[in-house]
Amino acid sequence: MRIRSWAEPYKIKMVEHLKMTTPEERATAIQDAGHNTFLLRSRDVYIDLLTDSGTTAMSDRQWAAMMLGDEAYAGSENYYKLEEAVHKYYGYKHLIPTHQGRGAENLLSQIAIKQGDFVPGNMYFTTTRLHQELCGGTFVDVICDEAHDPTSLFEFKGNVDLNKMQALIDKVGADKIPYLSLETNVNMAGGQPCSMANIKAVSELCHKHKIPVFLDATRAVENSYFIKTLEDGYADKTIAEILFEICSYTDGCTMSAKKDSLVNIGGFLALNDEKLAEKARNLVVVYEGLHTYGGMAGRDMEALAIGIGESVGYDHIRARIGQVEYLGEQLIEAGVPIIRPIGGHGIFIDAARFLPHLPRDQFPAQALAAALYVDSGVRAMERGAVSAGRDPETGENRYPNLELVRLTIPRRVYTQAHMDVTAESVVHLFEHPERVSGLKMNYEPEYLRFFQARFDPVNGKSVLAPE
Numbered sequence: 314m315r316i317r318s319w320a321e322p323y324k325i326k327m328v329e330h331l332k333m334t335t336p337e338e339r340a341t342a343i344q345d346a347g348h349n350t351f352l353l354r355s356r357d358v359y360i361d362l363l364t365d366s367g368t369t370a371m372s373d374r375q376w377a378a379m380m381l382g383d384e385a386y387a388g389s390e391n392y393y394k395l396e397e398a399v400h401k402y403y404g405y406k407h408l409i410p411t412h413q414g415r416g417a418e419n420l421l422s423q424i425a426i427k428q429g430d431f432v433p434g435n436m437y438f439t440t441t442r443l444h445q446e447l448c449g450g451t452f453v454d455v456i457c458d459e460a461h462d463p464t465s466l467f468e469f470k471g472n473v474d475l476n477k478m479q480a481l482i483d484k485v486g487a488d489k490i491p492y493l494s495l496e497t498n499v500n501m502a503g504g505q506p507c508s509m510a511n512i513k514a515v516s517e518l519c520h521k522h523k524i525p526v527f528l529d530a531t532r533a534v535e536n537s538y539f540i541k542t543l544e545d546g547y548a549d550k551t552i553a554e555i556l557f558e559i560c561s562y563t564d565g566c567t568m569s570a571k572k573d574s575l576v577n578i579g580g581f582l583a584l585n586d587e588k589l590a591e592k593a594r595n596l597v598v599v600y601e602g603l604h605t606y607g608g609m610a611g612r613d614m615e616a617l618a619i620g621i622g623e624s625v626g627y628d629h630i631r632a633r634i635g636q637v638e639y640l641g642e643q644l645i646e647a648g649v650p651i652i653r654p655i656g657g658h659g660i661f662i663d664a665a666r667f668l669p670h671l672p673r674d675q676f677p678a679q680a681l682a683a684a685l686y687v688d689s690g691v692r693a694m695e696r697g698a699v700s701a702g703r704d705p706e707t708g709e710n711r712y713p714n715l716e717l718v719r720l721t722i723p724r725r726v727y728t729q730a731h732m733d734v735t736a737e738s739v740v741h742l743f744e745h746p747e748r749v750s751g752l753k754m755n756y757e758p759e760y761l762r763f764f765q766a767r768f769d770p771v772n773g774k775s776v777l778a779p780e
């Protein structure tokens with residue numbers, strides 16, 4: 314049978330106008346922003362692919378539900394609705410709401426990590442690792458080697474390498490490992506999934522040594538889609554069933570609801586252990602707000618409860634990942650080096666191969682993101698050495714294998730035409746990569762430097778030479 318086309322499972326009810334700018338205006342804007350796309354004003358951006366975090370278009374059902382916000386300080390109705398949704402789709406017993414993902418990471422790190430502990434994880438994530446370090450822990454990368462290789466075509470690059478995990482247990486002892494942090498659809502690896510077989514095996518290994526497994530469930534729904542389409546035995550299961558099974562192998566999760574769950578703000582920590590949940594409930598009032606809102610308004614919790622339900626719809630997730638593939642396939646066809654297989658939430662350009670004339674200490678990914686903005690007004694994000702920051706012990710720059718620019722696709726926001734314009738701009742730069750100048754950092758904040766660092770072009774002129 315001929316394969317039929319798919320289209321977005323929604324239609325557009327309201328539009329938000331975008332401003333078109335000239336290359337000269339963009340050259341000035343990126344200079345004013347210190348060549349950091351995080352420091353641009355969004356009004357100067359045409360197609361905003363900075364992040365898929367909080368940038369979702371909510372549905373009419375979610376907007377209508379905002380009117381049902383119960384803004385009571387304590388015991389809001391919307392909290393109980395959210396608790397029900399988390400219980401139904403993620404399966405965990407206790408819910409501690411937070412304002413976003415890093416709020417949950419802060420709570421988990423504080424209740425579980427002691428000075429001198431080691432926290433294994435399948436590749437670092439910026440905020441996750443920082444919270445672990447601030448609590449005296451040392452992050453240990455136990456992801457499979459393929460994840461660090463931009464040319465590997467392995468389907469489950471998010472997988473934990475069980476030998477690396479076993480080696481850590483043998484080296485430091487299980488009592489120095491408070492938990493394993495398991496990320497689904499690993500962000501820094503290019504949105505790469507874990508297989509269910511691997512999640513199950515990791516869980517068995519950790520539990521054998523009484524090490525809990527906490528899921529970073531931020532993009533677990535997207536991971537569920539890859540399991541359904543790639544892994545034997547899952548084709549006939551629903552996304553909701555797969556998500557529930559992933560969570561069943563773990564002891565709780567941190568969640569940035571601003572991604573999978575289709576809301577603009579929100580997050581949570583979910584736990585099965587009553588004692589740990591009590592500790593977290595105790596701490597949430599210090600950092601986030603009362604344990605029945607944790608930094609969210611009642612209306613936010615209502616929209617989130619509905620968003621969780623919408624996120625597991627097959628048509629939704631197929632179109633969401635289909636749009637990412639649509640962009641990626643255009644770039645592959647043009648020979649642009651991107652992380653493959655195409656992942657879940659964005660296309661990750663391999664800036665080291667795209668700009669071979671730039672050494673790592675001139676931050677090729679940062680430069681490429683700035684140049685792309687000047688070329689077309691498309692805003693992307695650096696995911697390389699700037700994001701990796703410095704080693705807290707030696708103070709040296711960390712240079713991860715992957716030096717990437719992420720074109721992150723917000724959910725339900727842009728059309729395929731926006732993807733075409735984006736692809737055209739990337740391909741245009743790829744035709745003359747030598748136009749892009751390297752950068753040197755002239756301001757470096759202490760924490761999460763990629764958000765606020767500032768740069769100058771090393772050529773003393775502009776990051777993108779005129780044609």
Ligand code: PM9
Nearest residue numbers: 364365366413414415438440500529531569
């Ligand atoms: N991720 C992203 O753009 C937003 C901040 S970093 C630029 O990818 C994972 C896997 C994330 C994540 C945020 C967080 C933190 C935790 N885990 O941003 O605090 O991708 O809600 O979540 C971002 P919050």
